[in-house]
Amino acid sequence: MKKGFIKALVLPMVVFISCGSPHDDVVAGGESGIFPDYSDVVLPPNISPVSFRILHEGERFVTTIRGDRSGEIKVRGKEVKIDAAEWEALLEANKGAALSFEIQAKKNGKWTQVCAFTDQVAEEPIDEYLTYRLLAPSYEFYTAFSIRQRNLSSGRDREVYNNRMHYNPKEQQCMNCHQFQNYHTDNWQMHIRQVLGGTLIVTGDEARKVSLKTDSTISAGVYPAWHPTEKLIVYSVNKTRQFFHQKNIQKLVVQDPVSDLILYDVDRNEVSMVADDPLAFETFPTWAPDGRTLYYSSARQPEIALLPSDSIAVCFDKIHYDLMRRSFDPDAKKFGPEELVYDAKSQELSAMEPRISPDGRYLLFSLGGYGTFHIWHRDSDLWVMDLQTGESRPLVAANSEDADSFHNWSSNGRWIVFTSRRDDGLFSRVYFSYFDKDGNVHKPFMLPCSSTRKDEVYSYNVPEFSVEPIRQSVKDLSRMIERDAIPASFKSE
Numbered sequence: 001m002k003k004g005f006i007k008a009l010v011l012p013m014v015v016f017i018s019c020g021s022p023h024d025d026v027v028a029g030g031e032s033g034i035f036p037d038y039s040d041v042v043l044p045p046n047i048s049p050v051s052f053r054i055l056h057e058g059e060r061f062v063t064t065i066r067g068d069r070s071g072e073i074k075v076r077g078k079e080v081k082i083d084a085a086e087w088e089a090l091l092e093a094n095k096g097a098a099l100s101f102e103i104q105a106k107k108n109g110k111w112t113q114v115c116a117f118t119d120q121v122a123e124e125p126i127d128e129y130l131t132y133r134l135l136a137p138s139y140e141f142y143t144a145f146s147i148r149q150r151n152l153s154s155g156r157d158r159e160v161y162n163n164r165m166h167y168n169p170k171e172q173q174c175m176n177c178h179q180f181q182n183y184h185t186d187n188w189q190m191h192i193r194q195v196l197g198g199t200l201i202v203t204g205d206e207a208r209k210v211s212l213k214t215d216s217t218i219s220a221g222v223y224p225a226w227h228p229t230e231k232l233i234v235y236s237v238n239k240t241r242q243f244f245h246q247k248n249i250q251k252l253v254v255q256d257p258v259s260d261l262i263l264y265d266v267d268r269n270e271v272s273m274v275a276d277d278p279l280a281f282e283t284f285p286t287w288a289p290d291g292r293t294l295y296y297s298s299a300r301q302p303e304i305a306l307l308p309s310d311s312i313a314v315c316f317d318k319i320h321y322d323l324m325r326r327s328f329d330p331d332a333k334k335f336g337p338e339e340l341v342y343d344a345k346s347q348e349l350s351a352m353e354p355r356i357s358p359d360g361r362y363l364l365f366s367l368g369g370y371g372t373f374h375i376w377h378r379d380s381d382l383w384v385m386d387l388q389t390g391e392s393r394p395l396v397a398a399n400s401e402d403a404d405s406f407h408n409w410s411s412n413g414r415w416i417v418f419t420s421r422r423d424d425g426l427f428s429r430v431y432f433s434y435f436d437k438d439g440n441v442h443k444p445f446m447l448p449c450s451s452t453r454k455d456e457v458y459s460y461n462v463p464e465f466s467v468e469p470i471r472q473s474v475k476d477l478s479r480m481i482e483r484d485a486i487p488a489s490f491k492s493e
Contacts, residue, residue: 034080034103036446039117042434043445044126044415045095048155049082050448056114058105065101067094081450084154096123122434124414126152127465130447131160131178132430134458147178147190149470155448160470161190165478168195180466181226183411187266188470189224189233198485201266202472203231211485212237214271216492218258225285225294230330231266234274234294236283241313254373255316257309259283261296263333264488272491274326274335279305281319283372284353288360292328294335295354295363297321297372299345317370320345323354323363323385342385342392350374351383353405358413362439363387366405367394374405375419375428375461382407382418386439395441398433409435410465416441417463428459 033055043050054061063080065073071090075082090099103115131149146162163173174193181187187203198209199221212221212235221235238259259281261274275282280300287294299321304312312319322344327336344351344367352374355364363385366374374380381399385392398404400422407418416435419428423446430447447460472480 034115038119038445039101039115040119040443041445042120042122042436042442043091043099044152044432044434045091045121045123046125046128046153047091048151048153048448049084049087050445051082051450052080054078054080054103054105054115056103056105058107058112058114060106061103063101063103065090065099067099068097069094088153091121094121097121122414124412126415126432127183127410127412127467128153129466129469130417130430130463131180131466131470132463133176133178133461135461136458145174147175150447151469155450159474160472161474161477161481165474166195166481171195177222177224177462179224179226179464182228183465183467185466185468185470187226187231189226191221192481196481198481200477200480202480203266207472207480209480209483209485210269211487212262212264212271214488214490216273216490217262217271218260221262221264222259223284225287227330228287228289228291230291232330232333233264233266234285234287235262235264236260236285236296237262238283239309241309254371254376255313255319256281256283256372257312261285263335265333265491269486269488270491271488272333273493275338281305281321281372282324283321286354286356288356289358290360291330293325294328295323295325295341295356297350297352297354298324298338299350299372301345319350319371320348321350321352321372323351323365353407355408356387357409357435358411361387362413362435364407364409364416366407375403377405378402378421378425380405382416384439384441395433398431398441398444403428406462408463408465411467415465417465418444419460419463420444427457428461430460430463 034052036052038050038052061078063075067090071093073086099119101117104111105114129149130152133147135145147160148157149160150157166173171194173195176191178190189201191199198211200209217237218239219237222238223236225234236259238256240256260276261282263272263274279302280298282296282298285294285296299319304315323342325339325341342351350368350370352366365383366380367383368374368377368380380403382395382404383392384395400420402421402425404418404420414435416433418431420431421428431444433444434442
């Protein structure tokens with residue numbers, strides 16, 4: 001599978017002649033170099049300041065940012081930290097226009113332009129909030145997990161919940177798979193595993209913790225898909241396992257020896273079956289924006305599905321998922337027959353995590369060589385299918401030589417968020433790409449943070465957009481999680 005190479009645009013170097021520092025004796029400079037790389041990207045008009053470190057050598061540095069229409073900001077120092085009020089005014093004045101960045105360094109008494117690039121400012125804003133899980137490296141022990149929410153305009157970051165709230169030295173607590181109904185936080189959910197386990201369902205000002213495991217299902221709910229308008233959630237139910245390679249560079253494999261899809265009726269606290277083909281592995285459900293079609297990944301491979309669990313482990317690179325869909329009648333709460341959407345298996349590839357754009361036109365997914373958990377797979381790329389034409393293509397400008405996965409759309413369909421290991425191959429970080437009205441994706445940029453260090457040893461996981469903040473405090477959620485889980489009932493046909 002070929003990757004899309006991201007080529008940096010090196011602009012011609014300009015000789016400056018003017019009076020006064022820092023432009024005295026300026027000479028032509030060398031190649032650009034900043035981290036994170038914010039060069040030649042499209043920025044939202046409401047994004048927080050982009051902080052970066054200048055990687056060039058020098059004794060002194062000056063960065064000048066000019067708007068095509070108006071405005072100028074100057075920042076001195078190797079660490080470029082932009083004043084929030086000045087940045088906000090510059091973006092507002094140049095919405096739909098461009099910002100030019102020029103970096104000069106003083107070395108051996110000479111001022112040299114070492115970097116110059118241009119960023120575009122989009123007309124369309126990005127959703128105000130991003131919720132994600134932040135975790136240190138771990139495989140079996142959950143020592144320091146937290147779910148956090150970032151205001152993408154102000155850059156302020158707050159803790160939603162952390163697993164130290166109910167610390168138990170004998171058994172750790174994991175929380176995951178937070179999701180909102182249609183980008184709003186009136187209705188949302190997240191899972192708690194092990195200590196005080198259950199699925200927390202928040203509806204308006206009420207909340208309850210439920211146990212979705214029944215005698216007729218293989219597990220509690222795992223990957224959720226909240227219906228856009230109804231109080232209905234489709235979950236995959238999975239028996240998940242992980243194992244490690246000694247020699248393969250992709251050290252960890254996460255595998256589901258068994259997986260099905262269930263429908264949870266929030267008001268009735270009732271579970272029913274959506275897909276339970278014993279010869280297939282169904283997972284990662286998602287809804288079309290109109291709520292009348294359910295998409296998901298499915299590997300129908302009888303020759304593997306019938307094997308004992310331990311034998312399936314050695315077939316890890318032979319499991320290939322296709323993208324499927326079923327029609328849905330919201331009034332009758334009934335699903336139609338399964339249809340093939342994208343055939344990855346015939347290519348000996350695996351298509352995961354389907355996500356539909358808010359206008360219903362594009363299907364975003366990750367494509368890798370095999371398996372279900374592409375966050376660990378270096379060959380995982382982002383792809384998009386035009387549901388009007390049926391054409392599929394890689395998002396070349398957004399992809400990298402390492403794992404790109406866990407993707408989502410903004411509510412206006414103009415921004416894609418995803419996680420990538422492109423910086424060091426070890427830790428997943430959040431990236432955004434502009435998806436324009438013609439269906440073209442643009443070079444991605446990293447989530448702006450106050451720190452410009454590349455050695456941060458935390459991974460960002462499951463980024464989800466919302467247009468408003470989570471209303472509950474950490475203490476509110478802690479009290480909700482302390483409650484006993486209410487068992488859901490199973491409705492058979």
